[in-house]
Amino acid sequence: MSTLFKNLRVHQIFGANTDVGKTILTSALVRASTIKNNTVYYLKPVSTGAPEDADDGHIQRFAGPQKSLVHTECLFRFGDPVSPHLAVKMASDKNGETVRSPTDETFVNSIASYIRRCAMADRMGHMYIETAGGVHSPTLSGTTQADAYRPLFLPTLLVGDGKLGGISSTISSYEALLLRGYIIDAILLFRDEYYRNFEYLTPYFAERGVRVVTVEPPPPRAEDTATNVSITEEYYSRITSTSGDGLVYDLLSHLDDCHSHRIEELQSMRRRTLDTIWWPFVQHGLVKSEEDVTVIDSAWSDFFSVYDAPKGTPGNSNKNTSLLEPQLDGSASWWTQALGHAHPSLTQAAAHASGRYGHVMFPQATHLPALKLAERLVHAGPGKGWASRAFFSDDGSTGMEVALKMALRSFAVKAGTTLSSSAKKNLGIIGLKGSYHGDTIGAMDACEEGVYTCEWHNAKGYWFEPPTISIRQGEVTVSLPPSISSSSDSSNHAMPSLSSVYDVESRLHTSLATVYRRHIESTLSNLMHKGQQFAALVLEPLVMGAGGMIFIDPLFQRVMIDVVRDPKLFPARDGPQDLSQGLPVIYDEVFIGLYRLGFLSSTSLLGVYPDISVNAKILTGGLVPMAVTMASESIFQAFWSNHKTDALLHGHSYTAHPIGCEVANKTLDLLEKMTDSEQWKQAKQNWVEKNLEEGSSEIWSFWDRDFIHSLSHLDVVNEVMALGTVLAIKVKDKQAGYGSHSAQKLLQSIKFSPSDDPLLSSAPGGAPFGIHFRTLGDVAYFMTSLNTPRATIESIENRLWNTLSNAGSP
Structure with a gap:
């Protein structure tokens, strides 16, 4: 990930095209830097062509009078003067053996390692x-280089093209870098x-706040080598002079200022934030110091680049230590991330829709991104087999507001004249x-009184205390609440495997299903008898x-659905008879939908369709907010x-926002490919083989099965549960609940990355990483993306194991 050092200013140099003079202008920068008495490091990560023509040799040759201050390096060198990806293949052909191309990770780690050594x-x-x-x-x-270098997130210089067509290639290159979030200093x-x-590009970029530095072109190459060296040396002396136009020397000062300003900005952000921002879900009275503020400089893949190591760890007071360190986004940024941060395909989709539409009015209109998204969600996605319509809104909470309105109207129409105003x-x-179900007033009213509700809260309904699933001491357990356990032979039911728990159809004929049904029917009958x-x-x-990452027994939810659809308990009134029987059923799949738990929708496990469902979060891959509420035809007809x-x-206002729709379509494209990936197959196989899971291949997790079961045996752990990307750890705490700080305190150390941890692997760029996580009282939860590498997950597992196995009870 990105690095930033007080004592080492780093810039990467991109070209708008090949043969635009990158090496010449870089030579000028190197030489000017030595005039300021700076040590200079020049890195050419990949060089192709004859060694005597290599760019690092040119840099060293014309480094100027203080060339002893200049250090050059090339990491990957190939003899053929072709594109690097072809150079690897041609090397294979020449040697008669396969030369494996370094992966992007190896490539980036090599560059990051060199930067750290120089620092x-x-x-x-x-x-x-x-x-x-x-x-x-x-x-x-x-x-492509624009994507390969992105994990490093280095400040950038773009060398424009002065030749015919260069205006277009320069602007296009600038926009390509801008689209990927690069900081372009000049x-x-x-x-x-x-x-x-x-003459065209200078004012063009000035309007966009980007400095353009123009330099006289180099002299024509002389045929005689000695003459060529002489005129080239004279050229470099002239353009790096502090007299004359001094543009290169001035550029150096600008780059130094950019470097200093970035550091100063980061240093001030904590204080400015505490003075201005009101955070969600944060008690500001518990934020004791500036060090409690996480400053995120950038994000890529599963990681943040955060400013400044905290007190008590190897400190950033050392000028040789990076001011930025990688921190794993352990909560998937409030459950939104599915493909990692700054995914280029999603960014491009957003830019495309922005450029084509911006935002357009939607009532009684249509546009292709919205239509395609609605069709695929209804006909091929989570709505397949039951939904007929898709309604767009802003986020999960507003999507649930829509769902509640749909359900209430449907019931009212069905009841007809028997229901008074x-x-x-x-x-x-x-x-x-x-x-x-969200923080808007209507969504809160669909929940009982709790920590999230407000003064206007008016709970309308009844909420059952559900049986839950967890792994305790290595055993899969269904735990019954007191309201149900009195009718059962035990409050805890051991199950042979997770698959057996989620085999709902088989369990419908068990005695526990009968207990559930009697409890639900009798409770509802009594409540309705009271009015x-x-x-x-x-x-x-x-x-x-x-609510606390509570894994509910799916059998209980299935029985609830069957009961409310039973015409004996909820008979049809005098309204239209074509509406579905019983009460409408809403699935809030904002959190779990679209493969969060390893499957597309919960309908595949519960075995029944809803009448209304809501999807958000993963829907747009974590890039932009959007929700879709899907409804059956009978629900739609209630409004006709x-x-x-x-x-x-x-x-x-932003209904069917074209940018959100386009990003959602691209997200679904990527998810479809991902579900058939080798990584998914291996993760599923891990659970099938190790847990001897009978039946369903849908019950699996990216988290290792043995790790989960071992964790459940630890003294400080009450229970553990994992499905798909989600891992929930409930710690032992007498003060359990949302107000508890036990999980946060117990795992506080994993936020930081001790460099001496032998089990800790590295983030992109080769640096050890800390883990940013959030807790729900006594529950700590961790979430991967749907494409998080297994090595990264193993590193998190090792860190959690080390911390929890060595911890005392909170």
Whole structure:
């Protein structure tokens, strides 16, 4: 990941094309840096062509009077003067054996390692890393340079093209870098007096706040080597002079200022944040110092680059230590990440839709991104087999507001004239204790009183205390709450495997299913006898996230659905008979949907379809907010009439936001490929083989099965559970609940990365990483992306094991 040193200013140099003068201008920068008495490091990560023509040799040859201050390095050198990805192949052909191309990870780690070594010097230094060819020229693996170098997130100089067509290639290269989030500190350009591209590009980029530095072009190459060296030396002396136009020397000062400003900005962000920001879900009274603020400089893949090591760890007071360190995004940024941060395909999709549409009005209109998304969600995605319509909104909470309106109207239409106006205002929902559907008022009213609700909260309904699933002491256990255990032979039921727990169809015929049904039926009958009227069942299928990562017994939820659809308990009224039987059922799949738990939708495990469901978060890969509420045809028909006031009069300014729709379509494209990847197959096989899971291949996790079971045996751990990307660890704590700090305190040390941990692998760029995580009281949870490498997950597992196995009880 990104590094930033006080004593080493680093810039990478991209070219708008090949043969635009990157090496010449880099030589000028190197030489000017030595005039300021700086140690200079020049790195050419990949060199192709004859050694005598290599760029690092040119740099050293014309380093100037103080060339002893200049250190050059090339990491990967090939003899053929072709693109690096071809050079690897040609080397294989020449040697008669396969030459494996270094992976992007190896490539990036090699560069990062070189930067760190150079930063160990005691004196101030400048580093220039010169890329090969143009911005999108391939690296050794075939990945374009713009993407391959992105994990390093180094400040960038772009050398523009002064030749015919150079205006276009320079602007295109700039936009390609900008699209990937690069910091572009300056654009360098030769003052070609024929094409005069600099006259157009200078004001063009000035309007965008980017400095353009123009330099006189080099003299024509002389045929005689000695003459050529002489005129080239004279050229470099002239353009790096502190007299004359002094543009290169001035550029150096600008780059130093950019470096200093970035550090100063990072240093001030904590204090400025505490003075200005009001965080969600944070008690500001418990934020004791600036060190409690996490400053995120950038993000890539599963990692943040965060500013400044905290007190008590190897400190950033040392000028040789990077001011930035990688920190794993252990909560998937509030459960939104699925493909990693700054995924280039999603960024490009967003830019494309932004450029084509911006945002457009949606009522009684359509556009292709929205139409495609609706069709694939309804006909091929989680709505397949039951949904007929897709309604767009802003986020999970607003998506649930829409779902509640749909369900209430459907019930009211079905009830017909038997439901008075006052009765409509007091309709209740059926749900589960610990549920959470968002922070808007309506979504909160669909939950019982709790830590998330506000003064206006008016809970409308009844919430059952659910049986839960966990792994305790290596045993899969279904735990019954007191309200149910009194009717069962035990409060804890041992199960042979996780697969057996989620084999709902087989379990429907067990005695426990009978216990569940009697409990639900009798409770609802008593409530309705007292006058309570219910209009919908609202469920977070399988896992209640914000309530504490509570894994619910799926059999209980299935029986709940069967009960509320039973016409004996909820008979049809005098309304339209084509509406579905019983109460409408809402699945809140904002958290668990779209493969968070390893499968597309909970319908495959619960064995029944909802009438309404909501998807968000993973839907757009964590890039932009968007939610989709899907509904069956019977729900849609409840709003159908010839009167405007009967319509679903609910909307958002950014309904069907084209950018969100386009990003969602691209996310679904990538997810479809990912589910058939080798990584997924291996993770599934791990659980099938090690746990002897009978039946369902859907019950699996990216977290290692043996690790989960070993964790459940630790003294400080009460229970563990894992499915798909999610790992939840409930620690032993007498003060259990959301207000507890036990999990946070117990695992606080994993936030930082001790460099002497032999089990700790590295983030992209080769640096050890800390783990950013959040807790829900006594529950710590961790989430991977759907493409997190197994090596990264193993590193997290090792860190958790070391910390928890050596911890005392909280």
